[in-house]
Amino acid sequence: MKINDPQSYLDSLRTLERKVYVLGERCGNTVDHPLVRPSANAVAETYEVGAEPEAASLLFTTSHLSGREISRFTHIHQSTDDLVDKILMQRLLGRRTATCFQRCVGMDGFNALYSVTHECDEAHGTPYHTRLKDYLEWVQDTNVVVEGAMTDVKGDRSLRPGDQPDPDMFLHVVDRTPEGIVVRGAKAHQTGALNSHEILVMPTTAMREGEEEFAVSFAVPADTRGITFVLGRQPSDTRKMEGGPLDVGNPGYGSQEALVIFDDVFVPSERVFMCGETDQSGKVVERFASFHRQSYGGCKVGVGDVLVGAAQLAADYQGASKASHVRDKITEMIHLNETLFCCGIACSAQGRATGAGNYEVEPLLANICKLNVTRFPFEIARLLQDIAGGLIVTMPSEKDFDNPETAALLEKYLKGVGSVPTLDRIKVLKFIENMTVGCGAAAYLTESIHGAGSPQAQRIMISRLANLDEKVELAKRISHIED
Ligand code: SF4
Ligand code: FE
Numbered sequence: 001m002k003i004n005d006p007q008s009y010l011d012s013l014r015t016l017e018r019k020v021y022v023l024g025e026r027c028g029n030t031v032d033h034p035l036v037r038p039s040a041n042a043v044a045e046t047y048e049v050g051a052e053p054e055a056a057s058l059l060f061t062t063s064h065l066s067g068r069e070i071s072r073f074t075h076i077h078q079s080t081d082d083l084v085d086k087i088l089m090q091r092l093l094g095r096r097t098a099t100c101f102q103r104c105v106g107m108d109g110f111n112a113l114y115s116v117t118h119e120c121d122e123a124h125g126t127p128y129h130t131r132l133k134d135y136l137e138w139v140q141d142t143n144v145v146v147e148g149a150m151t152d153v154k155g156d157r158s159l160r161p162g163d164q165p166d167p168d169m170f171l172h173v174v175d176r177t178p179e180g181i182v183v184r185g186a187k188a189h190q191t192g193a194l195n196s197h198e199i200l201v202m203p204t205t206a207m208r209e210g211e212e213e214f215a216v217s218f219a220v221p222a223d224t225r226g227i228t229f230v231l232g233r234q235p236s237d238t239r240k241m242e243g244g245p246l247d248v249g250n251p252g253y254g255s256q257e258a259l260v261i262f263d264d265v266f267v268p269s270e271r272v273f274m275c276g277e278t279d280q281s282g283k284v285v286e287r288f289a290s291f292h293r294q295s296y297g298g299c300k301v302g303v304g305d306v307l308v309g310a311a312q313l314a315a316d317y318q319g320a321s322k323a324s325h326v327r328d329k330i331t332e333m334i335h336l337n338e339t340l341f342c343c344g345i346a347c348s349a350q351g352r353a354t355g356a357g358n359y360e361v362e363p364l365l366a367n368i369c370k371l372n373v374t375r376f377p378f379e380i381a382r383l384l385q386d387i388a389g390g391l392i393v394t395m396p397s398e399k400d401f402d403n404p405e406t407a408a409l410l411e412k413y414l415k416g417v418g419s420v421p422t423l424d425r426i427k428v429l430k431f432i433e434n435m436t437v438g439c440g441a442a443a444y445l446t447e448s449i450h451g452a453g454s455p456q457a458q459r460i461m462i463s464r465l466a467n468l469d470e471k472v473e474l475a476k477r478i479s480h481i482e483d
Helices: 006-014 037-047 055-059 080-097 104-124 128-142 237-241 278-317 324-349 363-373 376-388 398-402 404-413 422-436 440-450 455-465 468-478
Strands: 019-022 060-062 069-071 146-149 172-177 180-191 198-201 216-221 227-231 257-268 272-275
Touching: 006 037, 037 080, 055 060, 055 080, 069 128, 080 278, 080 324, 104 128, 104 146, 104 198, 104 272, 104 278, 128 272, 146 180, 180 216, 180 272, 216 257, 272 278, 278 324, 278 363, 278 376, 278 422, 278 440, 278 455, 324 363, 324 376, 363 376, 363 455, 376 422, 376 440, 398 404, 404 422, 422 440
Parallel strands: 019 227, 146 198
Antiparallel strands: 060 069, 172 180, 180 257, 198 216, 216 272, 227 257
């Protein structure tokens, strides 16, 4: 059965029989839990054609495997145009939801594995590429959400996976049978874990000889026996459980991360895409990282569009929009946001074909993109707070606006421009609070630093990919310096 629209997506999540914990309690139906639902709504938007004229051509494309129409979130990029369209799709969804819509990690995962499994089969005679293609065709035809799981919990960072006192700090194979493998370990910060039907596991780092048990990649249904999910907290998250929408700031949408624990989980052979090929593991990490560092040049830009709009609205509502410093600050926000977009487009336009025939992004530019994303959203948020004013964190609660004893007083004393209802001013300020210090900041700020790898990971790749020797030669030639 194919999931075709937001409602059938939400319904399909209700059929999963998973072991999930939310705020210390077992949660059977995550979709209807107020803490989780906004994040499911954000993923549901990936199934919604929507009103934007360009949306259908961005959200849907043609499978190179079956020739059938599929979601771009299940697509293997076939050209640089596909890579650019991916960015445009992510910007569009960021604009719709103002948060992380969670479905890109799986997409970036199987695009990375597509070329690596091909190369692995050539080097080792393994059957992984055909298996992956069979799996992908099933994913495309059912249109399920696949969560990409890379980051291990890692234990003592000074020790290699095989040297950890507890080997489960890195997900690893604990048993092999003729039918498949058994794995144990945990993946941290798993974006969209509770909103996914499938989990695609990849190694977290380049493995070395002797670390074969840790060089493992596979896919399993999210409700496979032995998997436990524990939802992560976000600042101000329980406002979603208070009933009213005002204090939430972005009541419709949210993001979500969870700790996903694999306690002796069986994986059938047909879903294993790497098992012991240590020389291939680093390539998965680097290619996945490049794809996901590209992604941030789309999704965070879409969120940035909404924040620029919020800055203008807040200024309009308090009568400050004509002040030259406010106009300057909004222009600076736009400049920063569009610079990120330029990076996302550039690494896509400069993409190239792999030996497997799919297209990957230009890795240096993808790393530049993401390193900028670790900084610019913070400056955008700072400018937004500057324009909005301190009221974003001193505002009374929704309940005070509902209480007849205080409502009229708040309506009078929190008024900005006369023609604007006080509550509209409060709504945009609550949204800015959410996005800069509340749970929205988890997706817009903290994820911008650590998602797809922390800044140091990008610096390492940039210094490795930049070809500094060639630049030195250029300087020598221009300066007439001879060795
Ligand atoms: Fe997609 Fe961006 Fe969320 Fe990553 S952070 S899953 S790219 S929306
Ligand atoms: Fe992310």
